[in-house]
Amino acid sequence: QSCCGIDNLIDQKIQAAVKSAVxxxxxxxxxxxxxxxxxGANARCPSGYIATSCACGMACGSWDIRGDSICHCQCGGIDWTSARCCKVGLRG
Amino acid sequence: QSCCGIDNLIDQKIQAAVKSAVxxxxxxxxxxxxxxxxxGANARCPSGYIATSCACGMACGSWDIRGDSICHCQCGGIDWTSARCCKVGLRG
Amino acid sequence: QSCCGIDNLIDQKIQAAVKSAVxxxxxxxxxxxxxxxxxGANARCPSGYIATSCACGMACGSWDIRGDSICHCQCGGIDWTSARCCKVGLRG
Known part of the structure; x- marks a missing residue:
């Protein structure tokens, strides 16, 4: 090794550990x-998930999201509502 | 302690700090x-957000996303458009 | 510097590196x-992407997502389907 005092060795240890973690x-x-x-006209995402979109029965494309996690289809007499629900995290 | 030279102690310090950060x-x-x-027929996400879906008035489910952040509803004479806009980051 | 033994210096090195990485x-x-x-009635996201929503021709707002990445529009004789596809990762 061409280097080094203990300072360099410690820096190398730290950088290697941080790089591996990143x-x-x-x-x-x-x-x-x-x-x-x-x-019906509402569908609720599981806890921890956020609604990214909604789909509705009766070919209806008019909807809104309430409180970040509830899909509400606006067409009258709607038969079903579905919520697409996502979250982000570290796996494992 | 059954261990250790200073090398072990430093490794332990590093691993603990990295684990805590992860x-x-x-x-x-x-x-x-x-x-x-x-x-109207367009809705724009705030800066930094990406559109994950669109909803349209008049029960319309035909839309497209322009430039990652603008929702465009395709049905003629559309009265309103909404964009669902999301981003990912570290809280706090 | 008012501090310090080598122990303090190493802790400072570690904390600085971890903070920078975070x-x-x-x-x-x-x-x-x-x-x-x-x-047609289906659109598939690229590998590694998840569908966050679907849009359909013929103003249709009734759709479902199959296997996390395939959009399926439910209205009869649908002419086109589009999938909005997202993923999360570290840039660069």
């Missing part, structure tokens, strides 16, 4: 989604 | 979403 | 989305 985080961060379908 | 990142990474509703 | 991760984590449009 790489692990990079490979583990992911989005996870699930769909929830309910009868 | 745990902190894991608990802070999150998706945040908001909805933007506009009159 | 800051780098925070600035790099992001959601990336793309849209895929196909003729």
């Amino acid at each position: 790489s692990a985080v990079s490979s583990k961060v992911q989005m996870t989604c699930t769909s929830v379908k309910s009868g | 745990s902190a990142v894991s608990s802070k990474v999150q998706m945040t979403c908001t909805s933007v509703k506009s009159g | 800051s780098a991760v925070s600035s790099k984590v992001q959601m990336t989305c793309t849209s895929v449009k196909s003729g």
Whole structure:
């Protein structure tokens, strides 16, 4: 080794550990989604999930999201509503 | 303690700090979403957000996303458009 | 410096490196989305992406997502389907 005092060796240890951790985080961060379908005009995402979109029965494309996690289809007499629900976290 | 030279002690310090940081990142990474509703056939997400879906007035389910952040409803004479807008980051 | 034994110095090195890495991760984590449009009633996201919503021709707002990455429009004789597809990762 061309280097070095203990200072350099410690820096190398630290950098290697941090680099390895960043790489692990990079490979583990992911989005996870699930769909929830309910009868009627509302569908609620599971706890911890946020609604990214809604689908409605009767070909209806008019909807809104309430409180970040509840899909509400606006067409009259709607028969079903589904929520697309996602969250982000580290896997494993 | 059954161990150790200074080398072991330093490794332990590093591993503990890195583990704690990964745990902190894991608990802070999150998706945040908001909805933007506009009159007419277009709705634009706030800066930094990406559109994950669109909803349209008149029960219309035909839309496209332009430039990652603008919702465009395709049905003629559309009265309102809303964009579901999300981003990912570390909380706090 | 009012401190310190070598122990303090090593702790400072570790904390600085970890703090810098967390800051780098925070600035790099992001959601990336793309849209895929196909003729017919189905559209498939690219590998690694998850469908966050679907849009359909014929003004249809009734759809479902199959296997996390395939959009299926439910209205009869549908002419086109598009999938909004997203993933999360570290940039760069």
